[in-house]
Amino acid sequence: MARVEIESEVTGKVWKVEVGVGDQVAEGDILVILESMKMEIPVESPRAGTVAELRVAPDEPVQEDQVVAVITT
Amino acid sequence: MSWEEEVREIHRRRHLAKQQGGKEGIAKQHAQGRLTIRERIDALLDPGTFEEQGKATAIPDYDEDDEFLGFVPANYVVGFGKIEGRRVVAGGEDFTLKGGSPNAAGLRKSVYAEHLAVRYKTPLVRMLEGGGGSVKGGGRRGGTVGEPVFSAPRFRIIADAMARVPIVSIACGAVAGFPAGRLVASHFSVMARSTAQVMIGGPALVERALGVSMTKDELGGAAVHARSGVVDNLAEDEHDAFVQARRFLSYLPSSVDQRAPRTPGDDDPERMEEELLGAVPRNTRKGFDMRAIVRMVMDVDSFFEMGATYGRSQITALARLDGQPVGVLANDCRVYAGAMTAEAAQKYRRFVEMCDTFHLPIVNFVDQPGFMIGPEAERKGTIRYGMAAVCAAVQAKVPWASIQVHKGFGVATAAHYGADAYVLSWPSVESGALPVEGGVAVAFRREIAAADDPQAKRRELEEQLRAGRSPFPRAESFAVHELIDPRETRPALCSWIDWIQPLLDDLTGPTSFPIRP
Numbered sequence: 001m002a003r004v005e006i007e008s009e010v011t012g013k014v015w016k017v018e019v020g021v022g023d024q025v026a027e028g029d030i031l032v033i034l035e036s037m038k039m040e041i042p043v044e045s046p047r048a049g050t051v052a053e054l055r056v057a058p059d060e061p062v063q064e065d066q067v068v069a070v071i072t073t
Numbered sequence: 074m075s076w077e078e079e080v081r082e083i084h085r086r087r088h089l090a091k092q093q094g095g096k097e098g099i100a101k102q103h104a105q106g107r108l109t110i111r112e113r114i115d116a117l118l119d120p121g122t123f124e125e126q127g128k129a130t131a132i133p134d135y136d137e138d139d140e141f142l143g144f145v146p147a148n149y150v151v152g153f154g155k156i157e158g159r160r161v162v163a164g165g166e167d168f169t170l171k172g173g174s175p176n177a178a179g180l181r182k183s184v185y186a187e188h189l190a191v192r193y194k195t196p197l198v199r200m201l202e203g204g205g206g207s208v209k210g211g212g213r214r215g216g217t218v219g220e221p222v223f224s225a226p227r228f229r230i231i232a233d234a235m236a237r238v239p240i241v242s243i244a245c246g247a248v249a250g251f252p253a254g255r256l257v258a259s260h261f262s263v264m265a266r267s268t269a270q271v272m273i274g275g276p277a278l279v280e281r282a283l284g285v286s287m288t289k290d291e292l293g294g295a296a297v298h299a300r301s302g303v304v305d306n307l308a309e310d311e312h313d314a315f316v317q318a319r320r321f322l323s324y325l326p327s328s329v330d331q332r333a334p335r336t337p338g339d340d341d342p343e344r345m346e347e348e349l350l351g352a353v354p355r356n357t358r359k360g361f362d363m364r365a366i367v368r369m370v371m372d373v374d375s376f377f378e379m380g381a382t383y384g385r386s387q388i389t390a391l392a393r394l395d396g397q398p399v400g401v402l403a404n405d406c407r408v409y410a411g412a413m414t415a416e417a418a419q420k421y422r423r424f425v426e427m428c429d430t431f432h433l434p435i436v437n438f439v440d441q442p443g444f445m446i447g448p449e450a451e452r453k454g455t456i457r458y459g460m461a462a463v464c465a466a467v468q469a470k471v472p473w474a475s476i477q478v479h480k481g482f483g484v485a486t487a488a489h490y491g492a493d494a495y496v497l498s499w500p501s502v503e504s505g506a507l508p509v510e511g512g513v514a515v516a517f518r519r520e521i522a523a524a525d526d527p528q529a530k531r532r533e534l535e536e537q538l539r540a541g542r543s544p545f546p547r548a549e550s551f552a553v554h555e556l557i558d559p560r561e562t563r564p565a566l567c568s569w570i571d572w573i574q575p576l577l578d579d580l581t582g583p584t585s586f587p588i589r590p
Binding site for chain 1 (some may be wrong): 408
């Protein structure tokens with residue numbers, strides 16, 4: 001079982017969290033939607049797996065390269 | 074009496090030069106997963122096309138008692154060869170000898186690589202591995218020290234070559250010091266992810282100077298340089314790097330004095346992709362895949378992106394339109410809405426200057442919300458780099474076509490139009506001095522504050538202004554050449570490619586500015 005840390009590509013804030021801990025996700029599924037420069041920026045799962053951790057909540061600020069979620073595959 | 078004996082000696086010397094660092098040196102290189110310079114040259118070039126220069130260069134080696142031991146080959150190999158039938162110069166350090174640090178004959182040949190490329194008007198491919206100068210070897214008894222005061226600057230040819238011929242640098246192994254400088258003095262640089270590091274000074278120097286202990290990979294591995302912009306692209310291994318080098322050169326002329334090679338178009342110029350109609354969402358908060366749009370418009374499989382991991386809000390790529398090589402600029406709205414960050418601006422300026430140097434027409438897919446704003450952007454001096462990008466664009470001499478795809482706001486938008494640009498507009502475009510959302514809050518501050526329901530007032534004003542942002546009045550006023558159905562983009566651009574052919578004939582020769590690293 002591998003743990004995959006998923007980082008934000010941008011600085012912004014969390015708009016919506018689309019999954020919960022324990023959810024099964026497929027590659028390309030949207031985990032979190034960020035808002036940055038007035039655009040919705042989806043953070044997608046790079047692989048299929050299970051959501052192990054969500055490290056952000058709505059309205060929280062996010063920095064570039066910050067880990068927003070962890071999935072296990 | 075013939076000269077048979079001397080001829081035998083010539084052949085012996087040539088044979089000797091090919092022994093490189095000997096069986097042991099070569100085995101060590103292979104054990105670390107890296108090719109030797111002669112293997113690299115063979116892998117890069119069309120088979121059997123290498124014509125080496127200075128086949129017998131070597132330096133005599135003496136032991137401590139000045140007893141002659143034999144000859145050591147020059148540790149830089151250089152010569153002509155062909156890529157897709159076109160002549161290039163290829164060269165690189167022989168790391169199996171003295172760690173690639175130049176010996177006397179090797180240094181001469183390495184500096185000659187640029188001279189050769191400029192003299193014969195051919196592209197140059199450098200395959201770099203080595204650490205530059207060494208304190209060993211210098212200052213032995215007797216003789217002169219340093220370069221004569223009247224000698225030409227040693228790096229002059231490296232600078233001059235950039236304005237004359239396409240230069241590709243490949244980091245094959247650890248590259249530090251002067252070789253690292255040569256790496257970036259290029260139009261396209263790529264590093265082999267598995268075997269290369271790029272550093273100004275390696276771990277030993279860093280530890281001594283700063284007291285920090287780091288590995289070569291931590292200092293200058295692929296992960297570092299994907300974000301630093303020191304290399305344009307990462308390659309999986311050396312072979313992938315050679316493939317990328319060959320691909321890059323296929324879009325470029327052999328020198329600034331020639332036109333880029335137009336291949337027979339193998340894709341229908343009239344092709345219209347249905348998907349383009351809905352490619353940009355009506356909801357302006359939703360992002361979309363700009364690369365997919367560009368790929369649909371360009372000749373099939375001709376999209377070659379450079380620098381994708383640096384300044385990511387801006388896409389820079391080479392591609393073909395009806396067989397004509399073009400430079401592609403496009404914004405990626407999924408990263409900071411496509412805003413021009415300090416990094417994106419530097420990448421942009423360098424790319425525009427490269428296209429200008431080699432007279433490649435520019436096709437620009439515009440979705441520019443403006444310069445990046447915020448504390449980080451101010452700290453990075455974004456406006457200076459951004460304005461440099463604007464200056465590069467407005468002074469560019471190459472034919473320029475801009476497709477207004479989505480947004481076009483602020484001063485940064487000026488970077489997306491060269492002089493006499495051919496401007497096409499999609500119905501999805503929204504443009505002006507400031508985006509409606511932020512702009513309304515600034516321009517109508519008092520009116521909004523005085524309203525009974527300030528939020529409602531703001532929304533009402535935004536709606537009013539947004540209605541006025543329709544692209545139709547701009548088309549009616551001839552502020553754009555054509556307002557088009559997005560599906561018509563490829564046919565329209567292919568026609569433009571045909572129109573600009575006489576202009577491209579006039580552009581060959583050096584530009585009025587020299588491109589710099």
